[in-house]
Amino acid sequence: YKRQDFIEKTIQSVLNLNYKNIEYVFVDGLSTDGTPHIIESFFPLFKELGIQYKYISESDSGIYHAMNKGLNLSTGDSVIFMNAGDCFHSEFDLQDLVSHFNLFNHVVIGYSIQFHNSDYYLRPNPEYEENMVRYPAHQSTFIPRMYYKVYLFDEQYKIAGDYFWMKKILETATHKLYPKVVSIFELGGKSSSNKLK
Numbered sequence: 001y002k003r004q005d006f007i008e009k010t011i012q013s014v015l016n017l018n019y020k021n022i023e024y025v026f027v028d029g030l031s032t033d034g035t036p037h038i039i040e041s042f043f044p045l046f047k048e049l050g051i052q053y054k055y056i057s058e059s060d061s062g063i064y065h066a067m068n069k070g071l072n073l074s075t076g077d078s079v080i081f082m083n084a085g086d087c088f089h090s091e092f093d094l095q096d097l098v099s100h101f102n103l104f105n106h107v108v109i110g111y112s113i114q115f116h117n118s119d120y121y122l123r124p125n126p127e128y129e130e131n132m133v134r135y136p137a138h139q140s141t142f143i144p145r146m147y148y149k150v151y152l153f154d155e156q157y158k159i160a161g162d163y164f165w166m167k168k169i170l171e172t173a174t175h176k177l178y179p180k181v182v183s184i185f186e187l188g189g190k191s192s193s194n195k196l197k
Contacts, residue, residue: 001029001066003084007038013087015042019094020050027070028057035084064153064161071148078103078142081162086139086185089113097178103142107175109133110182112140122181132177133170138162140182147173 014024024046026039036057046053054073060066067081082088092110101108109132112123123140124131147169153161 002031002033002035004031004034004038006085007035010082010084010086011039011042013090014082015045015049015051016090017088017092017094019098022051023074023076024051024053025070025073026053026055027060027066027073028055029066030057030059062155062158064155064157067162068152068155071152074145074148076145078108078144079148080140080142081138082183083139083185086183089181089184092180092182096180097142097182101142101176101178104144104146105174107144107147107170107173108142108178109136109175110140110178110180112137113181113184114187115184116187129177133175135163136166136170137183137185138166139185141166143169144173 014022028036028039039055043053043055056069056073060069070081071079088094097103097108097110111132114121114123114137123137124135143166151165151169153165155161157164
């Protein structure tokens with residue numbers, strides 16, 4: 001919602017994956033800035049590259065309502081969430097991940113790099129790899145259809161709904177750890193801004 005300065009970076013990071021078997025679902029909260037125009041400007045390229053996409057721009061009652069819309073629109077074997085401004089790491093190889101894991105059956109959790117101002121953090125610290133499962137970053141976690149079509153985000157949460165959503169899924173799901181960095185994103189979103197305070 002109103003992320004015209006960040007959305008193109010996110011879209012480009014998806015295109016840089018050079019992986020065509022992608023369904024790109026955009027959920028916009030009826031932005032009145034240039035966000036819709038930027039998104040729509042990529043549609044001809046998606047068609048040229050054979051990338052499936054869906055796009056809705058309408059009002060919602062909050063971020064988790066919007067994320068549930070994305071889940072309901074998705075049809076892929078696995079889903080991953082990228083907020084506007086979040087990016088896949090430049091060295092992340094989706095083909096490598098797909099060749100090593102069955103994304104239809106397993107939750108796959110990778111590392112992420114988080115930054116705030118000029119400070120960068122690897123999440124989690126390799127010495128505490130168990131935290132990949134305790135506190136996975138949704139930008140580095142692939143959720144199979146069998147789970148994302150059953151479990152929706154609890155829209156009563158204003159923050160941390162993504163944490164509780166993945167916690168519920170991981171209570172029953174088989175998970176695998178991918179020992180590489182998947183994403184990079186700035187701290188300061190709804191959930192992380194509360195931690196920064």
